[in-house]
Amino acid sequence: MRRIRFILEKEFRQILRNKLMLPILFIMPVVQLFLLSYAANFEVKNLKVHVVDYDVSSLSKKLLNKLHGSDYFILSSRSHDTEKAYFNLDQNIADIGLIIPNNFSENLYSGETVEVQLLINAINGTKAALANNYMQNIVSDFGKEFHSDNITVQPTKQFKGLKISHRHWFNKYEDYKIFMVPGILVLLVTMIAMFLSSINIVREKEIGTAEQLNVTTIRKPEFIIGKLLPFWILALLELSIGLLLGWLIFDVPIRGSIGLVYLFAMLYIITVLGLGMFVSTITDRQQQAMFISWFLLVIFILMSGLFTPIESMPEWARVITKFNPIAYFVQFMRMVMLKGSSSEHVTHLFISIGIYALLTNSLAILNYRKTTK
Amino acid sequence: MYNLKTFFNIVKKEMQHILRDHRTLFILLGMPIVLVILFGFAITNEIKDAEIGFLDKSNDVFSLQLREKINASNYFNINTVLQNERNIEEGFKRGEIKMVVVVPNNFGKQLQRNEDVSIQLIADASDPNSANTVIGYMSAILREFHMKNIIERMQMPAISTQVRMLYNPHLDSTFYFVPGVITIILMLVSAMMTSITIAREKEFGNMEILLVSPLKPSIIIFGKTIPYIMLSLLNAVTILLIGYFVFQMPLSSKMWLLILEVILFIITSLSLGILISTVANNQQTALMISLMALLLPTILLSGFIFPIESMPKLLQWVSHIIPAKWFIIIIKDIMLKEAGVAIVWEETLVLIGITIFFLILSIKKFSIRLS
Numbered sequence: 001m002r003r004i005r006f007i008l009e010k011e012f013r014q015i016l017r018n019k020l021m022l023p024i025l026f027i028m029p030v031v032q033l034f035l036l037s038y039a040a041n042f043e044v045k046n047l048k049v050h051v052v053d054y055d056v057s058s059l060s061k062k063l064l065n066k067l068h069g070s071d072y073f074i075l076s077s078r079s080h081d082t083e084k085a086y087f088n089l090d091q092n093i094a095d096i097g098l099i100i101p102n103n104f105s106e107n108l109y110s111g112e113t114v115e116v117q118l119l120i121n122a123i124n125g126t127k128a129a130l131a132n133n134y135m136q137n138i139v140s141d142f143g144k145e146f147h148s149d150n151i152t153v154q155p156t157k158q159f160k161g162l163k164i165s166h167r168h169w170f171n172k173y174e175d176y177k178i179f180m181v182p183g184i185l186v187l188l189v190t191m192i193a194m195f196l197s198s199i200n201i202v203r204e205k206e207i208g209t210a211e212q213l214n215v216t217t218i219r220k221p222e223f224i225i226g227k228l229l230p231f232w233i234l235a236l237l238e239l240s241i242g243l244l245l246g247w248l249i250f251d252v253p254i255r256g257s258i259g260l261v262y263l264f265a266m267l268y269i270i271t272v273l274g275l276g277m278f279v280s281t282i283t284d285r286q287q288q289a290m291f292i293s294w295f296l297l298v299i300f301i302l303m304s305g306l307f308t309p310i311e312s313m314p315e316w317a318r319v320i321t322k323f324n325p326i327a328y329f330v331q332f333m334r335m336v337m338l339k340g341s342s343s344e345h346v347t348h349l350f351i352s353i354g355i356y357a358l359l360t361n362s363l364a365i366l367n368y369r370k371t372t373k
Numbered sequence: 374m375y376n377l378k379t380f381f382n383i384v385k386k387e388m389q390h391i392l393r394d395h396r397t398l399f400i401l402l403g404m405p406i407v408l409v410i411l412f413g414f415a416i417t418n419e420i421k422d423a424e425i426g427f428l429d430k431s432n433d434v435f436s437l438q439l440r441e442k443i444n445a446s447n448y449f450n451i452n453t454v455l456q457n458e459r460n461i462e463e464g465f466k467r468g469e470i471k472m473v474v475v476v477p478n479n480f481g482k483q484l485q486r487n488e489d490v491s492i493q494l495i496a497d498a499s500d501p502n503s504a505n506t507v508i509g510y511m512s513a514i515l516r517e518f519h520m521k522n523i524i525e526r527m528q529m530p531a532i533s534t535q536v537r538m539l540y541n542p543h544l545d546s547t548f549y550f551v552p553g554v555i556t557i558i559l560m561l562v563s564a565m566m567t568s569i570t571i572a573r574e575k576e577f578g579n580m581e582i583l584l585v586s587p588l589k590p591s592i593i594i595f596g597k598t599i600p601y602i603m604l605s606l607l608n609a610v611t612i613l614l615i616g617y618f619v620f621q622m623p624l625s626s627k628m629w630l631l632i633l634e635v636i637l638f639i640i641t642s643l644s645l646g647i648l649i650s651t652v653a654n655n656q657q658t659a660l661m662i663s664l665m666a667l668l669l670p671t672i673l674l675s676g677f678i679f680p681i682e683s684m685p686k687l688l689q690w691v692s693h694i695i696p697a698k699w700f701i702i703i704i705k706d707i708m709l710k711e712a713g714v715a716i717v718w719e720e721t722l723v724l725i726g727i728t729i730f731f732l733i734l735s736i737k738k739f740s741i742r743l744s
Contacts, residue, residue, distance in 0.1 A: 125541060
């Protein structure tokens with residue numbers, strides 16, 4: 001036990017001594033939390049529309065007003081020339097071109113079909129599909145309103161409607177930040193734990209101090225515990241700061257039990273530390289360790305369901321996510337924090353992460369040799 | 374002449390460093406491939422086969438028809454038929470379903486009698502965006518169903534919309550991501566790798582030795598960066614080729630312009646990398662600064678993944694000083710819109726301006742030498 005204490009003391013001194021690292025370790029979570037929760041949003045709004053209105057009637061004006069009133073569109077420019085619309089799309093001045101034909105109101109009143117043309121910059125496919133969807137909804141609403149306003153024209157065609165009501169559970173105000181914060185906390189904890197642990201041992205190897213540690217009487221497990229414990233504490237500290245900030249600033253609720261969150265986090269951080277340690281044992285330069293960690297993290301993060309839903313992935317990708325510890329923690333945090341899932345709902349996640357923790361750490365311990373070749 | 378020879382020796386030394394380290398080399402060459410494939414196939418927002426619940430209070434022919442229609446669509450898959458409202462919350466908490474469709478009593482009768490019908494959609498909005506999307510898609514299916522049953526007989530004139538999807542008619546997500554992946558990889562190799570390499574020399578004290586040699590510091594640094602420039606170019610070409618062969622992305626006719634812009638951005642990244650290495654004095658710090666100050670903003674604020682125009686005003690302002698944002702606009706224009714100098718000159722000028730600024734800053738910082 002005493003030997004572990006010495007290693008601990010040494011590690012903490014090394015962390016606290018580095019004047020540049022300390023601010024990074026503590027400012028990072030704050031910056032990351034803010035940046036990510038405001039920027040990481042797929043929501044589509046403020047699309048710039050170039051309007052070409054050949055009709056210029058009260059009806060076309062009404063349609064434009066309807067567009068203007070929605071959050072999604074900004075009527076940024078207008079002209080009387082379709083070519084100008086194409087040009088503006090080319091120049092990134094507009095995202096959408098809307099072309100209203102000159103027989104728009106005439107045809108509507110006489111009960112004929114009218115065709116409105118939409119030009120959409122589709123480089124971002126998802127954005128284009130959503131924009132199209134919003135646009136269609138607004139146009140079809142406009143059509144319905146027109147028909148019910150002019151019901152006297154066609155009295156026989158009165159019909160009853162379909163009412164679709166919707167309720168949003170767990171996030172009434174549809175605040176995307178509330179959804180993102182629990183996931184970002186996972187990212188934060190993971191990055192700290194992974195990078196610190198993966199560079200740590202390899203650093204001793206690179207500088208040559210590993211040799212010195214190897215000739216001491218310390219045993220392998222003691223050495224590893226002493227090495228990882230500081231990072232474990234640090235990562236939990238980061239999580240606490242993140243939870244506190246999330247609660248104070250973004251009003252992120254913790255509907256489930258906070259004890260459960262910490263219990264899972266403790267296990268999860270052990271998993272990540274084990275993984276980082278494993279990387280550290282198979283590399284011999286810090287740069288190498290960083291790149292391997294970076295590579296693993298990027299894949300794990302992209303495939304964790306943090307930014308894009310796992311259900312949208314193809315079958316093979318969903319199988320891969322079964323081996324992704326980040327995916328488990330992200331899912332867990334969202335379930336417990338936002339929906340108040342209780343321990344019985346998340347038992348399977350605990351089992352999976354437990355197995356993972358055991359696996360990565362045994363790999364790391366087995367692979368670590370006190371002797372150099 | 375003497376200088377030129379030593380210069381090449383530095384290049385050669387750095388080259389050997391890179392080639393000797395198989396693991397890092399493997400990752401540097403493999404990373405772009407993995408990223409393009411992940412973004413091309415796995416990273417998508419599209420709703421497909423979302424698992425939902427169906428609460429049928431009516432249980433008649435019409436509600437059965439509706440259920441079949443929903444199941445037949447590509448978007449949804451009804452995996453639980455609920456018995457009562459109390460089971461809804463349990464389903465959400467287990468994370469098994471994303472939405473519940475509640476069909477009222479007498480659904481069929483109301484439809485037949487041409488009365489108002491109301492259907493309730495309850496969504497798990499812990500993820501508000503996907504909740505909105507599933508509600509949107511489901512509403513469209515319900516309207517269509519209703520249309521078929523009621524409105525079809527009434528023949529109403531409609532406003533139809535003719536839609537043209539420009540530049541990417543099949544809404545291929547690779548088109549959008551490939552430029553972003555190129556940017557990230559260039560940033561990673563040119564900025565992060567160089568900053569760590571130089572910081573490493575400082576950490577081991579080699580920098581002192583190099584600086585007392587007759588070569589100018591700027592020549593030394595330049596020599597060290599050449600291999601990374603070559604590596605970056607190799608990566609960019611790899612990504613373009615994958616885009617072309619695997620994802621049928623168009624290969625621009627303005628290749629020369631594209632390559633010039635890529636070189637410009639490599640210089641931008643290098644100057645950033647050198648700047649970081651002047652601040653950091655060991656590899657760990659260089660890595661952390663690269664991650665925080667370079668990669669994170671590049672990924673988040675460049676419009677690579679998340680649309681800039683939806684961000685708060687402040688972040689939109691910040692995005693202007695992110696070089697990657699301009700670079701992504703430029704290469705998208707060139708690759709997907711077949712744009713020439715006439716269209717991208719403004720963005721290019723901004724990028725050149727930013728590059729010169731960082732270049733001067735890093736040279737100034739560097740000549741102060743080691744403390």
